[in-house]
Amino acid sequence: MSKGRVLLGVVAAPHGVRGLVRIRSYTEDPMAVARYGPLSDETGRKRYQVEALSAVKGAVLARIEGVADRTAAEALRGLRLYAERSALPATGEQEWYEADIVGLAAVGRDGRDWGKVTAFHDFGAGRTMEVSGGSASRSPVVLPFTVAAVPEIDVEGGRVLVDPPAGVLAGGETKEA
Secondary structure: OOOOEEEEEEEEEEEOOOOEEEEEEOOOOHHHHHOOOOEEOOOOOOEEOEEEEEEEOOEEEEEEOOOOOHHHHHOOOOOEEEEEHHHOOOOOOOOOOHHHHOOOEEEEOOOOEEEEEEEEEEOOOOEEEEEEEOOOOOOOEEEEOOOOOOOEEEOOOOEEEEOOOOOOOHHHOOOOO
């Protein structure tokens, strides 16, 4: 399920007065956010040449071509930066790009429909996967993105197997550990 572009990072904030920005990188090596050629915005129409300068407190300090002052850098806050899928390395066994998993059906070990994978998050305690829209829960559910909670990912088959930890199940049910 190859998609055309993959989200590599988001401009978090300006840095200093000379147009530098902090980019929250989603690449395994944060500095790799600039290694895959020009990046584009969500529409794919506007291109950005990014130069990663250094890693700083959970982000990458970077220069974006054509951005020369703080005002221009501030205008880019929240910009989502995408790379062409063809520029990225192939995934190995048991490796996926999150873009390949978003949209897959989430099915519980017990056969319950948890909906679809809608997003991934990292709030500091590890990656999580959000699922919603299924009959197993009325509201979105955030699961740890671990082998225990997501034991199987079948991109070709269009689904992920989920085994939510105790306390996540609908109706306050619990399960044995």
